[in-house]
Amino acid sequence: MSDGAAGGHNGVERRGVMFVLSSPSGAGKTTLSRMLVKEAAGLQMSVSATTRPMRPGEVEGRDYFFVDRAKFDQMVAAGEFLEWANVFDNCYGTPRAPVEAALASGRDVLFDIDWQGTQQLRSHAPNDVVSVFVLPPSVQALEHRLHTRAQDSHDVIQGRMKKAGDEMSHYDAYDYIVVNDNVGIAFESVKAILRAEQLKRERQIGIDAFVRDMRQQLEG
Numbered sequence: 062m063s064d065g066a067a068g069g070h071n072g073v074e075r076r077g078v079m080f081v082l083s084s085p086s087g088a089g090k091t092t093l094s095r096m097l098v099k100e101a102a103g104l105q106m107s108v109s110a111t112t113r114p115m116r117p118g119e120v121e122g123r124d125y126f127f128v129d130r131a132k133f134d135q136m137v138a139a140g141e142f143l144e145w146a147n148v149f150d151n152c153y154g155t156p157r158a159p160v161e162a163a164l165a166s167g168r169d170v171l172f173d174i175d176w177q178g179t180q181q182l183r184s185h186a187p188n189d190v191v192s193v194f195v196l197p198p199s200v201q202a203l204e205h206r207l208h209t210r211a212q213d214s215h216d217v218i219q220g221r222m223k224k225a226g227d228e229m230s231h232y233d234a235y236d237y238i239v240v241n242d243n244v245g246i247a248f249e250s251v252k253a254i255l256r257a258e259q260l261k262r263e264r265q266i267g268i269d270a271f272v273r274d275m276r277q278q279l280e281g
């Protein structure tokens with residue numbers, strides 16, 4: 062989707078998008094994020110650090126960097142996080158260095174973070190953050206998905222269901238809302254949002270020079 066490592070569109074230099082997907086647990090943001098990273102060239106996933114235990118099937122460094130609380134606190138103290146928050150009694154944080162490197166080289170970055178993290182990112186970089194809130198089609202579907210994912214115990218799932226309402230109440234701070242009923246349709250929607258945001262005039266920082274050059278050719 063993004064056209065090359067420089068993040069350009071038809072050769073026009075572009076400013077990277079900080080693309081945030083949030084949702085109540087089980088609504089499908091991990092699924093949509095993976096699909097997006099596979100398809101959108103030049104989009105890099107931000108891998109968070111967390112103190113929560115690893116789930117079956119998760120991979121260190123791909124899904125999260127799994128750290129203990131002492132290490133997490135040390136990273137906070139050293140200013141290594143762009144943002145961090147406490148979610149479901151565990152700490153989650155976005156490592157700063159990979160995000161800054163990706164944006165500096167014209168790549169887009171995808172964040173799977175909660176509403177607190179989204180707020181913090183937006184306050185640091187209001188012009189670069191584009192946020193999408195993913196909703197389940199119903200409470201029944203949400204519960205069913207948490208069970209079929211089969212990665213959490215019954216108690217953990219009940220806890221996540223209880224907190225889903227709170228998480229959902231923050232939908233109104235997001236730029237876009239996608240209801241994830243049919244996953245293919247939801248994916249098309251998320252992809253369309255990213256593409257449109259990449260093409261925003263103010264993100265195409267090379268567009269002035271591009272047009273100036275053509276005008277000179279036309280006039281000369």
Ligand SMILES: Nc1nc2c(ncn2[C@@H]2O[C@H](COP(=O)(O)OP(=O)(O)O)[C@@H](O)[C@H]2O)c(=O)[nH]1
Nearest residue numbers: 086087109145146148153154155173174175178
């Ligand atoms: N603020 C913040 N939230 C995060 C970060 N990483 C993950 N989260 C959020 O923490 C919540 C719990 O994530 P997780 O334990 O993986 O469960 P999931 O929601 O079922 O995928 C989700 O809302 C994530 O979006 C982070 O680095 N910062």
Ligand SMILES: Nc1ncnc2c1ncn2[C@@H]1O[C@H](COP(=O)(O)OP(=O)(O)O)[C@@H](O)[C@H]1O
Nearest residue numbers: 086087088089090091092206210241242243244
């Ligand atoms: N549109 C959908 N229809 C049915 N199942 C889905 C859909 N989207 C995701 N799922 C499934 O629901 C479960 C939770 O999705 P996941 O992406 O892990 O959610 P989240 O990251 O928001 O917690 C997974 O088993 C996933 O395969």
